[in-house]
Amino acid sequence: xxxxxxxxxxxxxxxxxxxxxxxxxxxxxxxxxxxxxxxxxxxxxxxxxxxxxxxxxxxxxxxxxxxxxxxxxxxxxxxxxxxxxxxxxxxxxxxxxxxxxxxxxxxxxxxxxxxxxxxxxxxxxxxxxxxxxxxxxxxxxxxxxxxxxxxxxxxxxxxxxxxxxxxxxxxxxxxxxxxxxxxxxxxxxxxxxxxxxxxxxxxxxxxxxxxxxxxxxxxxxxxxxxxxxxxxxxxxxxxxxxxxxxxxxxxxxxxxxxxxxxxxxxxxxxxxxxxxxxxxxxxxxxxxxx
Amino acid sequence: xxxxxxxxxxxxxxxxxxxxxxxxxxxxxxxxxxxxxxxxxxxxxxxxxxxxxxxxxxxxxxxxxxxxxxxxxxxxxxxxxxxxxxxxxxxxxxxxxxxxxxxxxxxxxxxxxxxxxxxxxxxxxxxxxxxxxxxxxxxxxxxxxxxxxxxxxxxxxxxxxxxxxxxxxxxxxxxxxxxxxxxxxxxxxxxxxxxxxxxxxxxxxxxxxxxxxxxxxxxxxxxxxxxxxxxxxxxxxxxxxxxxxxxxxxxxxxxxxxxxxxxxxxxxxxxxxxx
Numbered sequence: 190x191x192x193x194x195x196x197x198x199x200x201x202x203x204x205x206x207x208x209x210x211x212x213x214x215x216x217x218x219x220x221x222x223x224x225x226x227x228x229x230x231x232x233x234x235x236x237x238x239x240x241x242x243x244x245x246x247x248x249x250x251x252x253x254x255x256x257x258x259x260x261x262x263x264x265x266x267x268x269x270x271x272x273x274x275x276x277x278x279x280x281x282x283x284x285x286x287x288x289x290x291x292x293x294x295x296x297x298x299x300x301x302x303x304x305x306x307x308x309x310x311x312x313x314x315x316x317x318x319x320x321x322x323x324x325x326x327x328x329x330x331x332x333x334x335x336x337x338x339x340x341x342x343x344x345x346x347x348x349x350x351x352x353x354x355x356x357x358x359x360x361x362x363x364x365x366x367x368x369x370x371x372x373x374x375x376x377x378x379x380x381x382x383x384x385x386x387x388x389x390x391x392x393x394x395x396x397x398x399x400x401x402x403x404x405x406x407x408x409x410x411x412x413x414x415x416x417x418x419x420x421x422x423x424x425x426x427x428x429x430x431x432x433x434x435x436x437x438x439x440x441x442x443x444x445x446x447x448x449x450x451x452x453x454x455x456x457x458x459x460x461x462x463x464x465x466x467x468x469x470x471x472x473x474x475x476x477x478x479x
Numbered sequence: 480x481x482x483x484x485x486x487x488x489x490x491x492x493x494x495x496x497x498x499x500x501x502x503x504x505x506x507x508x509x510x511x512x513x514x515x516x517x518x519x520x521x522x523x524x525x526x527x528x529x530x531x532x533x534x535x536x537x538x539x540x541x542x543x544x545x546x547x548x549x550x551x552x553x554x555x556x557x558x559x560x561x562x563x564x565x566x567x568x569x570x571x572x573x574x575x576x577x578x579x580x581x582x583x584x585x586x587x588x589x590x591x592x593x594x595x596x597x598x599x600x601x602x603x604x605x606x607x608x609x610x611x612x613x614x615x616x617x618x619x620x621x622x623x624x625x626x627x628x629x630x631x632x633x634x635x636x637x638x639x640x641x642x643x644x645x646x647x648x649x650x651x652x653x654x655x656x657x658x659x660x661x662x663x664x665x666x667x668x669x670x671x672x673x674x675x676x677x678x679x680x681x682x683x684x685x686x687x688x689x690x691x692x693x694x695x696x697x698x699x700x701x702x703x704x705x706x707x708x709x710x711x712x713x714x715x716x717x718x719x720x721x722x723x724x725x726x727x728x729x730x731x732x733x734x735x736x737x738x739x740x741x742x743x744x745x746x747x748x749x750x751x752x753x754x
Contacts, residue, residue: 197578197580199574199578199659200573200574200577200578200580201574202570203570203571203573203574203578203659204570204571204574204575204586205571206567206570206571207567207568207570207571207590207630207634208571208586208590210567210627210630211590211593211627211630211631214593214627215593215596217604217608218601218604218605218608219596219600219601221601221603221604221607221608222600222601222603222604225603225604279498280498280502283491283494283495283498284495284499286491286495287488287491288488288491288492288495289488289492290492290495290496291495293499294495294496294498294499295499295741295745296738296741297499297500297502297503298498298499298502298503299737299741299745300502300503300506300734300737300738301502301503301505301506302684302737303684303688303730303733303734303736303737304506304688304730304734305687305688305690305704305705305708305729305730305733306688306690307690307705307708307709308509308708308726308729308730309505311708311711311722311726312505312506312508312509312723312726313505315719315722316505316508316509316512316719316723317505317508321523322521322522322523324508324525326523327523327524327525330523330524354502354505357502358502362744362745365745366745407591408632410595411591411594411595414595414597415595415597415598415599415691417598417599417690417691418690418691418694422709435597436597436598436599437599439597439599439600440599440602443599443602443603449603452599452603453603455599455600456597456599456600456601456602456603457600459597459599459600460596460597460600463592463595463596463597464592464595466595467591467592467595471588471591471592
């Protein structure tokens, strides 16, 4: 299609507001954060700001909490994605079968996706995982097992379990949509060729779903890299540093220790990390955009 | 053969219901607990059927903090930011889908990558900006933030829907003398209405549940339901029944909204992955 000059101007005008807004949204606070990261800036000592060069970064990187938080972030994002994709796929395949009450089960199964993170965290922490009066404690009691103090004994695992519950429905939703667009004639042909259900699943369904799986991974990592509310409400990053991720580490530095400079340095590091992950993901998804 | 079919269907019915009820159980348990007395909420073994059903928890929660004030803020913020976002994103997605340049793909990638910026990284500067512009705890300030947060997803989703529209359709409208506004309003929007609706739904859900900026940039006037529920997270003894009632109130509107729009949501949530 030939582009006229007026067309080019028009399309710039149309795309302009979005791009400009996002640019300002990204650049202005980021520039301020970078500036703060070179200052000795504590909210408890107003007016004492001083240029300190890379000192904040040095503190942040040499803080043993940094390595731990980085590891926790990667473990959380990785585990939750793997679990939610596998469980979501199984759920989607199941809900795609023909059975009685399928419509209602779909509505029930996707419900966790609508629950706000703070509510789900409070709900899991108290009513389900409470070591004495929680529902899980009762289940363990039923089978004569010693109840587990989930958030104290398996803090990271508990958080992963809780957040996976929120994201399984999302993965199932997208994969279900994709399953419904599976070409019936292809399935029929494979059936006639004598392919069993497992072979059909592996050679027809799974390849068809790959694009959707990539999309699920992309969207989930965007949200999971910045998990905050669930940790804030349940463990507060503890015990020790067991459930501190990068987002929570920066938060505790900024708002609990009032160290704006240090938090800003952490923020810059977090942004750089996010961009490294983004580059990988963008390569993956890039093919999907065409 | 018919027998085997029936057997299979029964099997799928059982597993299907089992898995769905399992996923739904925590929510059921929350609603269930909200109708118990505090004593029953705590009892071990848990009481499934024989408890004194009561509505008093809801009354107490409402007395403690005016639910409707928070709910109204949630509605205004999530719908306002979504509508604003769509208004800005539709022309952008149109330009990228129908007037692509060499840089379009890179721009799209960059737009999405802004979403990966960890909010904590920019909390302090944004807080200071908000303070200086007197935007702290205002609906307008928070609407803008939520719009910016969802804008990348909105642009991206719309782009994938718009790309499916054949170019000649829009060209025809253009030849008939339609200007850009008419082209978008009368041709593009009606054709891609389903996709726009799903984008709208998803953005409302994300905005409703956003719990970082809404907690950090509000105090009372503009505080939505996320703040309403956060006030129950402080350890002031264990009042599970009241906590459950407050939680149920906080999620009920969006849960019902989600249930009713589920079909539309499912159809639209492909993010361009389904051809």
